[in-house]
Amino acid sequence: MSSPRPNSTTFAETGGGIVSLVMIVKDEENFVENALKDVYDIFDEVVIVDTGSTDRTQEICSRYTQSVYSKPFSESFAGARNYALSLCSRGWIFFLDADEVIERSEAIKIISYLRGQNPDKSLGFTMYRYNFFQNGGWYTSRELKIFTNSGSEFFKGDVGESVRQSILADGGEIREKDWILLHYGHTRSRQIRDAKARRYLALFGDSSKPINELSWKAAGTIALLKRSLGEYDEALTFANAAHRTADNAFTNYCLGQIWRYRNASRAIEFYRRSLEIADDVLVANLLSIAFVINKEYERGLDILTSRSEINPRLTHLKVNIAVIYALKNDRNRCVEQMKKVRAEGPAFLHYRPTDDYDPYRFEMFDTISSYDGLEKISHMSGGD
Incomplete structure (x- = not known):
């Protein structure tokens, strides 16, 4: 049994399905208002912990809640998050980053669902997150954002910190939902993103250990961070080390990501192996893109079409279907898919022209690099 957090209450004492919106912020004046303005009033409680802002972040947050606290950052994000949890009095926690947006209609749907739940053990939910770049490119992930506030849940880890371990250690359960979250942190400049990746590497600590002493999860995570910094050879070294330690879905995914724009055929091998071990629609999308890079358009289209029928809420699958139709010079079907995207996922209309060349398109986009x-x-062609 995990140790309860100090000052926490039991799920029953909070009245069950009542939701606290929780945020950790620092110097987020350009993002935090978008995170709060459309949803702050539909949560039962909004708790914000500022870890040392020098801009207008606290002032902006105070417009939306009186529960704004200050706690200097000390060594780990997990510590700040656990402090925020100790301030919450409701039965459910929804952790939102300052550069994330949950659309109001989606938040209402989630809160309505949570109010109908009365778990007798720790419970967490993962949701899809679209991570957008300046020019509208994106990658997709699954994030554990919602969980019970029973006193047994707490964050662990300096980077990639999560409550997952504490929920499972308490005999709890983590369920996947098709809820959608939007993330705009990658619309910052390349310099800011690179600095953040290097901070994560420094906080991670394990990057300085001998590679043969790393866990497969640590080696794989370092590989992905180094890939995003353009340190390809080192990324591949760490990914290979992770794979030697454990031949699992994550380590094969890591190798697929690093090989995708260097040798798409190798990437296909690793994505397929990852899917054999654990089926994942997000990896299936990447497999389709690897086929597209090899100009095997029909194989990519078959994967996306079948997955879109199974997961109709995942708009990015329709975006990539439109991309393939454009590359096949099938304008009518391309436009038909684009209309669906505009109606179902207006966030994909995000676009901010920039002169800052973005090498991330090769490393992190869940679509083709010319997107x-x-x-x-509709202006693409197979010759691009």
């Missing part, structure tokens, strides 16, 4: 916003898809 430059939804409205330009």
Whole structure:
């Protein structure tokens, strides 16, 4: 049994399905208002912990809640998050980053669902997150954002910190939902993103250990961070080390990500192996893109079409279907898919022209590297 957090209450004492919106912030004046303004009033409690802002972040947050606290950052994000949890009095926690947005209609749907739950053990939910870049490119992830506030849940880890371990250690359960979260942190400049990746590497600590002493999860995570910094050879070294330690879905995914724009055929091998071990629609999308890079358009289209029928809420699958139709010079079907995207996922219309060349398109986009916003898809061709 995990140790309860200090000052926490039991799920029953909080009245069950009542939701606290929780945020950790620092110097987020350009993002935090978008995170709060459309949803702050539908949560039962909004708790914000500032870890040392020098801009207008606290002032902006105070417009939306009186529960704004200060706690200097000390060594780990987990410590700050656990402090925030100790301040919450409701039965459910929804952790939102300052550069994330949950659309109001989605938040209402989630809160309605949670109010109908009365778990007798720790319970967490993962949701899909679309991570957007300046020019509308994106990658997709699954994030554990919602969980019970029973006193047994707490964050652990300096980077990639999560309550997952504490929930499972308490005999709890983590369930996957098709809820959608939007993330705009990668719309910052390349310099800021690179600095953040290097901070994560420094906080991670394990990057300085001998590679043969790393866990497969640590080696794989370091590989992905180094890939995003353009340190390809080192990334591949760490990914291979992770794979030697454990041949699992994550380590094969890591190798697929690093090989994708260097040798798509190798990437296909690793994505397929990852899917054999654990089926994942997000990896299936990446497999389809690797086929597209090899100009095997029909194979990519078959994967996306079947997955879109199974997961109709995942708009990015429709975006990539439109991309393939454009590359096949099938304009009518391309436009038909684009109309669906505009109606179902207006966030994909995000586009901010920039002169800052973004090498991340090769490393992190969940689409082809020449993608430059939804409205330009129909101008692509197979010769690009």
